[in-house]
Amino acid sequence: MSEHIIELQDVTKYFDDNLVIDHVSFYVKKGEFITFLGPSGCGKTTTLRMIAGFDLPTSGKILLNGKDISLLPPNKRPVNTVFQRYALFPHLNVFDNIAFGLRMKKVVNTYRNQKGEEYSRTEKLSKAEISAKVKKALALVDLEGFEKRAISTLSGGQQQRVAIARAIVNEPEILLLDEPLGALDLKMRKEMQIELKEIHRRLGITFIYVTHDQEEALTMSDTIVVMADGVVQQIGTPTDIYNEPANTFVADFIGESNIFNGTVVGARKVKFCGKTFDCVDDFELNEPVDVVVRPEDIVMCEPEKGALKGTVISVVFKGIHYEITALVGKYELVIQSTESRNVGDLIGMNVGANEIHLMKRKYTSNVFDGVITKRNTVEFADGEFECDVTQLYPGSHVDEEDYLVTASGEKIDLTGVEVSVEIGLNDVSISDDETAGGTTGHIISIIYKGDHYRLIVRTDGEEEEDFVFATDDLWNENDYVSVVIPKDKIKLTLKQTEDKKR
């Protein structure tokens, strides 16, 4: 139990009515360098702030060494934070900034009186002790001799180091770092990554690091927690996360990926891009799956020797490798290779069975809860759509007064009837014209699947429903769109057998 220095148990956090952390549970091992990784707004910073004590969980527990600290104020927690924009005190010099925490710290000192009896007193640290500790911390971050400097005279990188020194000088059990390198330029960032790793090694305390930079996470961490939409997507070592992504989100977010729709066609055989490949993952026959292939795992060869045959449509030099895009039938594949090809070349491509990652397809259709309105339309996902209500009762029709007449001639008023609405992945389209569709929302995710994009549109109303669908058109994340669904593609089923009759 003591191995788990921090444990989150079913933690949920709302800001007003916004769900930002959705039943998150995980633990942090003592001494490890753990990174919360995810796009902005995924809840990683909120999770960190709850561990620091700046935000309190709405429900669930945060345990420190097995003790519940969920509601403890930040000044009572043995953790220290390196803030995103450093948050150094502008009215204090470097020394006073670093000594800030030490001056408030009380320690128990043991003395011996003249009779030789031991007694202890709770005292503040002496000036000499503080001075020595500050000096040591400054040495650790390579800022010897900066004691008297004003904060405003320091460069961004130096302020960063002061912020780290100010936190670690208190000898916390856990150091929290909230995107600490975000404000630095690339070269400085790389240097600091290595230095932070070194500081972690020297101190041996637990580091919890927040970043949206996947490369930074892969470089520094012992463990990565990938988050999206307030939910933990995957927890694992950098190698695990990179090589065995748990879902298409992780695959797409960490590194470059080719993601295809595939179907399992036999024991360890998967069909995608029109060809059947051997793979190592076991899935049920005919199960639709997402297939992830890393660009560096596609090996180019002579056209006739490859499992796939395609034409090069673009070549980009990236320094260490070339990024080659090839068109295979209607699918686009991205390949990373140290060898170059010319645009228009015919190439063959092979992928080893080990490099084909299959994951269960999360979305095969959209299902919503809806209600039939007076006008025989259906309301769901913050909008109203025209639909064919006669599908609820075989052989029925709608009369002039908008009543449904069943095959047996019974009149039914459908107003307020709850239904389940199902829409296929290929039956949704979106439009720039706000009034074109039944509801509006923003595009929150775009994943390229080789020959099409898979989009997720989240509605803006209070229901915040997600529409998942495929499209050939390229949109931008955060585009404001309206969702269009043809009348005959809305599949309705009754939720309850009890109908309002008349």
Add this chain to the structure above:
Amino acid sequence: MTRPRFSRKALGIPYAVFLLFFVIVPMLVIVFYAFTDKQNHLSGMNFIKFFSDPTKLSTIAYSLVIALITTAVCLVVAYPVALILARSKMKKKNVILMLFVTPMWINFVLRVNAIRELLNWIGILGEANYFNTILGMVYDFLPFMILPLYTTLLKIDESLYEASADLGGNAFTTFSRVTVPLSMPGIMSGVTMVFLPSMTNYVVSDMLGNSKVTIIGKFIETYFGSDWHMGSMIALILLVVVFLSTMLSGGFKEDENVRGTNL
């Protein structure tokens, strides 16, 4: 080089003229009167007379005390208000701030009269002259304390409070080691804006102190009825006091800027 070179500087001419006739010349006239006697001979008598007259010295000391108390009360009342407003996430906080500041837009004499009527109604007008004077001054000058405090407190980065708590600071230490030092520019400008006028604003002391409370401003007014030379000397001494205190607070502000309050 066909553009007229004087174009920008010329814009300053009206103000320079104003400055000359309404500030510099009158100031010189005051200096002239202060150091001459009734026969317009050069004399330092007024200066000696002022500092050897216990009534005059006690009046100036008295004005200082009243101004100090007024400033202290304003600071104590205004700081919590400004802090709560600056740190609250209320959407309507500008409205509340307005409520504190709107009295500034109502005619000053009208406001003092209103307070006078109120005190009369309660029945302490003429009974508690010092209390009434200070009450009137606090009421008058409170907005001048709230506004600068509010604007500096608003500028303090929220994460600094969090940093203090993170480093082990409780509410009190965070306040004394972070909030107060960082709001020092606001405190200084609020103090200057309240302290100086409350030394000289004799309308309040006249109307609410039942003319029993004499502050230095009243003194100057009285002398300008009979002895312009003495009146000028007192005005000049006050000017020096004002100048010195402005220097003091102004110097402080500059220091704050050097240390990067505007970070």
